[in-house]
Amino acid sequence: MKARIQKQIEFILEIDKLKHILRQSYLLQNLRRENSAEHSWQLALMAMVLAEYSDESIDLLHVIRMALVHDIVEIDAGDTYCYGDQSDKSQKEQAAAERLYGLLPDDQAKELHALWMEFETRETPEARFAAALDRLMPLLLNYHTQGQSWLEHGVRKDQVLERNCHIAEGSKELWDYAETLIQDAVKKGFLLE
Amino acid sequence: MKARIQKQIEFILEIDKLKHILRQSYLLQNLRRENSAEHSWQLALMAMVLAEYSDESIDLLHVIRMALVHDIVEIDAGDTYCYGDQSDKSQKEQAAAERLYGLLPDDQAKELHALWMEFETRETPEARFAAALDRLMPLLLNYHTQGQSWLEHGVRKDQVLERNCHIAEGSKELWDYAETLIQDAVKKGFLLE
Numbered sequence: 057m058k059a060r061i062q063k064q065i066e067f068i069l070e071i072d073k074l075k076h077i078l079r080q081s082y083l084l085q086n087l088r089r090e091n092s093a094e095h096s097w098q099l100a101l102m103a104m105v106l107a108e109y110s111d112e113s114i115d116l117l118h119v120i121r122m123a124l125v126h127d128i129v130e131i132d133a134g135d136t137y138c139y140g141d142q143s144d145k146s147q148k149e150q151a152a153a154e155r156l157y158g159l160l161p162d163d164q165a166k167e168l169h170a171l172w173m174e175f176e177t178r179e180t181p182e183a184r185f186a187a188a189l190d191r192l193m194p195l196l197l198n199y200h201t202q203g204q205s206w207l208e209h210g211v212r213k214d215q216v217l218e219r220n221c222h223i224a225e226g227s228k229e230l231w232d233y234a235e236t237l238i239q240d241a242v243k244k245g246f247l248l249e
Numbered sequence: 250m251k252a253r254i255q256k257q258i259e260f261i262l263e264i265d266k267l268k269h270i271l272r273q274s275y276l277l278q279n280l281r282r283e284n285s286a287e288h289s290w291q292l293a294l295m296a297m298v299l300a301e302y303s304d305e306s307i308d309l310l311h312v313i314r315m316a317l318v319h320d321i322v323e324i325d326a327g328d329t330y331c332y333g334d335q336s337d338k339s340q341k342e343q344a345a346a347e348r349l350y351g352l353l354p355d356d357q358a359k360e361l362h363a364l365w366m367e368f369e370t371r372e373t374p375e376a377r378f379a380a381a382l383d384r385l386m387p388l389l390l391n392y393h394t395q396g397q398s399w400l401e402h403g404v405r406k407d408q409v410l411e412r413n414c415h416i417a418e419g420s421k422e423l424w425d426y427a428e429t430l431i432q433d434a435v436k437k438g439f440l441l442e
Contacts, residue, residue, distance in 0.1 A: 064298050072277040075287045084265040094268045097290035101317050105257050117310035124294050
């Protein structure tokens with residue numbers, strides 16, 4: 057039987073691979089796409105800074121822990137583009153969660169797996185707020201790169217509204233902010249009408 | 250006067266630049282160097298997984314918040330290599346902290362600046378543990394890339410021991426683990442005697 061610490065270190069080394077998983081969003085400077093590890097960092101920091109806008113009372117540590125683990129499954133399942141085909145996303149991600157969190161000692165494997173499931177199902181205040189931020193962040197990057205990723209994929213305003221409207225389930229104020237950005241993006245030609 | 254939310258969003262957009270700050274450590278796969286944003290994510294996750302090894306009782310949220318903000322000053326000050334010249338590091342980082350945290354509303358600017366100072370001075374249990382992890386992580390990456398960064402810079406075992414011995418101030422058990430890695434790295438030729 058492997059020592060507890062050995063399993064924990066193996067997990068930490070395995071998740072290094074998330075630094076190679078590219079998302080569709082571009083960084084604000086230069087033209088490379090962002091990876092899921094740096095995205096997860098920015099999301100966790102966003103939770104620290106914007107926590108006051110959650111409509112429900114939240115445990116910040118819980119939100120941050122979800123932000124930190126929410127994309128780890130992409131190491132095996134890849135990043136699924138939110139405006140693309142999502143048909144086998146769930147099955148691939150379930151298998152990935154089993155393998156990746158399963159590297160940890162049992163108690164921690166269960167704990168992190170549950171955090172990821174909670175994020176996915178959005179049934180708690182913390183999950184609704186974390187998911188709201190996870191939508192707002194790429195929207196900010198898209199807007200401030202003149203819609204680079206939207207235009208590349210021919211994404212339309214109605215798709216962005218439909219995809220992002222559940223920001224309102226976590227925070228009415230952040231959804232107001234997001235809606236204004238979306239309207240303005242159309243006006244400026246960053247997003248198709 | 251800018252709206253509070255506008256200042257918070259500007260800060261979140263400004264810290265996107267941390268994704269361009271390269272450290273000396275290499276990723277485990279492929280040969281690119283890691284950036285400080287993805288490093289900060291891995292450090293925060295490491296705190297979640299290894300919290301039980303802190304010798305003192307710690308507030309995990311506090312440790313994670315420090316991990317998330319600890320490298321933001323590098324956006325202006327750059328990454329200072331820990332085995333290189335550190336003479337003007339402190340002055341440059343102080344100015345960077347003023348500007349970067351200063352983008353936030355006053356209350357949050359003070360809060361995040363204080364978190365960074367706490368991390369730097371290592372006078373609380375949370376800061377000692379966060380700093381221990383911040384040493385252990387590059388050591389793990391160095392060891393598991395056959396000492397790539399150590400060998401490139403001609404780093405010697407006594408330098409690594411001196412630089413990393415304050416892991417023991419946060420966790421005796423993690424320091425034992427680190428010492429074993431260092432000894433083994435010398436044996437395998439990853440690190441100069």
